Amino acid sequence: MSKEEKKVARKSIRTSYISTIISISLVLFMLGLLGLIILNAQKLSNHVKENIGFSIFLHENTTVEQAAKIQETLNKQAYVKRTKFINKEEAAKLLQQDLGEDFVQFLGYNPLLASIDVNMNAAYAHPDSIGWIEASLARNPQILEVSYQKDLISAVNSNVRKIGAILLGFSLLLLIVVIALINNTIRLAIYSKRFLIKTMQLVGATGGFIRRPFVWRGIVNGFVSALIAIALLSGVIYSVAQNMPDILDIADLELYGILGAGVIVLGVLISWISTSLAVRKFLRIQSTDLY
Amino acid sequence: MASETIIDLTNVQVFIKKHLVLSNVSIQINKGEFVFLVGKNGSGKSSFLKTLYGELKLEHGEGNVAGFNLKELKRKKVPFLRREIGIVFQDFQLLTDRSVNDNLKFVMKATGWKEKRKMEEAIQELLTKVGLGTKGFKFPHELSGGEQQRVAIARALVNDPDIILADEPTGNLDPETSNEIMKLLFSIAQNGKAVLMATHDYELMAKFPGRKLSFEKGTIDPGIAKVEVPNEKNASQSID
Numbered sequence: 174m175s176k177e178e179k180k181v182a183r184k185s186i187r188t189s190y191i192s193t194i195i196s197i198s199l200v201l202f203m204l205g206l207l208g209l210i211i212l213n214a215q216k217l218s219n220h221v222k223e224n225i226g227f228s229i230f231l232h233e234n235t236t237v238e239q240a241a242k243i244q245e246t247l248n249k250q251a252y253v254k255r256t257k258f259i260n261k262e263e264a265a266k267l268l269q270q271d272l273g274e275d276f277v278q279f280l281g282y283n284p285l286l287a288s289i290d291v292n293m294n295a296a297y298a299h300p301d302s303i304g305w306i307e308a309s310l311a312r313n314p315q316i317l318e319v320s321y322q323k324d325l326i327s328a329v330n331s332n333v334r335k336i337g338a339i340l341l342g343f344s345l346l347l348l349i350v351v352i353a354l355i356n357n358t359i360r361l362a363i364y365s366k367r368f369l370i371k372t373m374q375l376v377g378a379t380g381g382f383i384r385r386p387f388v389w390r391g392i393v394n395g396f397v398s399a400l401i402a403i404a405l406l407s408g409v410i411y412s413v414a415q416n417m418p419d420i421l422d423i424a425d426l427e428l429y430g431i432l433g434a435g436v437i438v439l440g441v442l443i444s445w446i447s448t449s450l451a452v453r454k455f456l457r458i459q460s461t462d463l464y
Numbered sequence: 465m466a467s468e469t470i471i472d473l474t475n476v477q478v479f480i481k482k483h484l485v486l487s488n489v490s491i492q493i494n495k496g497e498f499v500f501l502v503g504k505n506g507s508g509k510s511s512f513l514k515t516l517y518g519e520l521k522l523e524h525g526e527g528n529v530a531g532f533n534l535k536e537l538k539r540k541k542v543p544f545l546r547r548e549i550g551i552v553f554q555d556f557q558l559l560t561d562r563s564v565n566d567n568l569k570f571v572m573k574a575t576g577w578k579e580k581r582k583m584e585e586a587i588q589e590l591l592t593k594v595g596l597g598t599k600g601f602k603f604p605h606e607l608s609g610g611e612q613q614r615v616a617i618a619r620a621l622v623n624d625p626d627i628i629l630a631d632e633p634t635g636n637l638d639p640e641t642s643n644e645i646m647k648l649l650f651s652i653a654q655n656g657k658a659v660l661m662a663t664h665d666y667e668l669m670a671k672f673p674g675r676k677l678s679f680e681k682g683t684i685d686p687g688i689a690k691v692e693v694p695n696e697k698n699a700s701q702s703i704d
Contacts, residue, residue: 372557375517376619377547378574379540460519461480 197398205406222298227321252297356447363451395444399437476525498653501662503679509662518542550620554635556612558604565600590618610641630661
């Protein structure tokens with residue numbers, strides 16, 4: 174009888190902890206999913222921006238050595254992701270492929286110029302940056318022209334900014350929802366122990382002494398919930414990476430490390446703060462207000 | 465018997481939020497006194513006790529309990545006042561999530577006890593004193609009402625306080641168990657503690673001699689109060 178009752182009491186305490194942990198895990202999992210989308214959106218945005226570039230057309234009389242030197246100088250610049258030298262012949266071949274006609278034979282000469290295609294690092298793929306890059310390149314006598322699609326660059330930047338703002342707004346909203354849900358779950362758990370807290374106060378325990386085990390349990394719960402959320406996220410990442418490898422790169426461990434650390438930090442931090450505040454509230458109210 | 469004043473109130477007014485519950489309360493209680501607090505429901509007995517243990521802040525009048533000035537008592541110091549007072553409630557208010565031993569151990573740890581062996585010895589001594597020497601391993605819900613109240617009394621005695629405040633400690637108990645709890649509280653008073661007990665049980669008051677403070681018309685009438693410090697003779701007469 175006695176053992177049975179103890180079992181029931183312990184089971185009830187365990188069940189309450191488990192339901193709290195499950196609730197927090199699911200909310201953190203939702204937040205983790207959004208984090209995954211945001212981190213990948215940044216990668217996607219960088220990928221798009223890094224495919225934007227400009228072409229540097231060289232003067233007719235530029236030698237291969239001079240072109241190579243220009244390319245070498247360009248490769249050392251912070252704004253350059255990669256460069257590709259296209260000589261006159263290659264340019265003609267590419268245009269022939271596009272046109273489907275041998276225009277060199279038709280014209281009797283190759284009017285195209287040698288060029289260097291430059292892809293920029295994402296941070297510099299902006300009309301302002303390209304403006305000063307163009308101005309600095311124009312000072313080189315071997316460079317005839319710097320060509321780029323100003324409208325396309327502006328449009329890409331504008332769209333990326335809009336999508337980013339929407340995602341940011343959505344993330345903030347979800348973060349508030351996550352904090353509110355975890356806070357509510359923890360407050361309910363602490364609410365169920367409000368009479369215990371009051372009794373502890375009445376026998377002479379200080380606020381700190383009462384708070385400590387609750388806060389410690391809150392931190393442990395937050396950590397365990399974060400681990401469960403990470404396990405769920407890993408399942409999702411593995412599944413998406415298996416089925417849609419273009420969208421997710423399973424080998425991007427740095428990204429998943431940041432995501433996991435973020436989930437753990439948020440889980441622990443929100444649980445810690447919510448538990449502290451909830452216990453503090455019940456430590457401050459009078460016994461008549463507990464009912 | 466010691467006659468040192470342990471509770472000293474002068475022109476005290478007791479408020480619950482902004483509602484005046486008691487006024488013009490001037491009372492001195494000595495160590496070793498057994499004091500009954502009597503009066504109708506809502507007459508302010510519990511509020512008076514709450515003021516004594518710092519749950520209600522003393523805003524008007526002067527009050528000194530176990531060396532603590534109630535008017536100047538900061539929130540942070542309230543736990544230290546409570547360590548000088550043992551509190552017993554009608555509904556026991558034990559920590560239901562742990563055993564009897566752990567209930568007592570919690571109070572010990574919370575009030576600065578460190579040595580495990582000393583704690584275990586003290587727990588055994590306290591439980592034996594209240595007649596529960598073999599029930600320390602049980603959870604509160606496994607005990608009868610009377611036994612739970614005995615645990616609450618043992619808990620109140622952990623730090624050997626000079627004052628025991630009991631808010632209707634027999635209110636939930638049958639007459640026989642009430643009598644046993646009264647004997648226990650009475651013996652505590654005989655050991656030099658001041659015991660203040662709120663009650664409606666006039667039969668018990670008739671059996672056990674003690675000073676009576678009447679709560680009526682928004683104040684405590686000390687006019688009918690007669691200091692009657694329990695001693696071996698009258699205690700044994702009452703108990704028998």
